Amino acid sequence: MPTDAELLMAAQKGDGTSLGILLERYRPRLHAVALALLGYGPQAEDAVHETFLIALNKLQQVREPGAVGGWLHAILRNVCRMNLRGQREEIPIEELPPGAEPTTDLSDLEEKIDQAALRDWIWAALSSLPETLRVTAMLRYFGSYTAYDEIAAILGIPVGTVRSRLSQVKLKLADALLQAAGLDHSRERAEREALLRFHQEHWKKATPRDRDTFLSYYADDLLMTYPDGETLQGRIHLDREVDGDFKAGTRILVRRILPSREITILEAAFQNPPSDPFRCPPGMTLVLSHRNGQTHRIKFYYAPRPPVGEE
Structure with a gap:
């Protein structure tokens, strides 16, 4: 390379x-x-x-x-x-x-x-x-x-x-x-394509049935940083968020993935349940930092919420 x-x-x-x-x-x-x-x-x-x-x-x-x-x-x-x-x-x-x-x-x-x-x-x-x-x-x-x-x-x-x-x-x-x-048919291109396939398959597992498999990719000492600066450490916090979304019926629809070995950018939309249409913002961008085959840090960026009363 x-x-x-x-x-x-x-x-x-x-x-x-x-x-x-x-x-x-x-x-x-x-x-x-x-x-x-x-x-x-x-x-x-x-x-x-x-x-x-x-x-x-x-x-x-x-x-x-x-x-x-x-x-x-x-x-x-x-x-x-x-x-x-x-x-x-x-x-x-x-x-x-x-x-x-x-x-x-x-x-x-x-x-x-x-x-x-x-x-x-x-x-x-x-x-x-x-x-x-x-x-x-x-x-x-x-x-x-x-x-x-x-x-x-x-x-x-x-x-x-x-x-x-x-x-x-x-x-x-x-x-x-x-x-x-x-246009380059090198090892680097093959690696990018393999990483993209991996992340695509990984996010397909963001379902109640594959919950444990999906969450196993995140480190136990996972660090999560939110737009307001709040930082939480420990995968247990992600577990709770994911379980809450599953219970509410919220789905994450992945729109685009920019992968690399160290950092991956993921853009997604939220599909909220009819009973709680404003549970999650319209969309988010995640910055995922990887180490030793797992994600050890997530930075969250959220789309602005629409005014109440607008879809």
């Missing part, structure tokens, strides 16, 4: 698949940090996508390939920090030297892309986008613009339209990077 440093150096030489594998390797950990900083909701995944695109554009800045994990986390924390400040439109992708003027010439932007380590992959990915998204992406990620209102002024469109377009760009390009990892 290639090291982080080997994957980064290959990506710096133009191997998009290696970058995809590297980002997939760190995806659950980055998502966990984003959740801790931003809480439940789409902002966490959006911050991870933003991190991927900044990394795509700045690969050559990494001087110590073995420290790429810390570099990715630093980018993510900066993205989240700006998000919390309410300045998502001003995430500083690039610091301009004193007196530098941003470029509005698309030929200049094309030249910048040609200088990127993954220029062939970037051009292929950009070419798959509609022209409106492609131009917006080039201005944001390969130009010198850090504010949405600058891009809006150049394109002659509302700021809200810029924000909407860039949300689509981030999703499409980040997905393309992760799909590149899927």
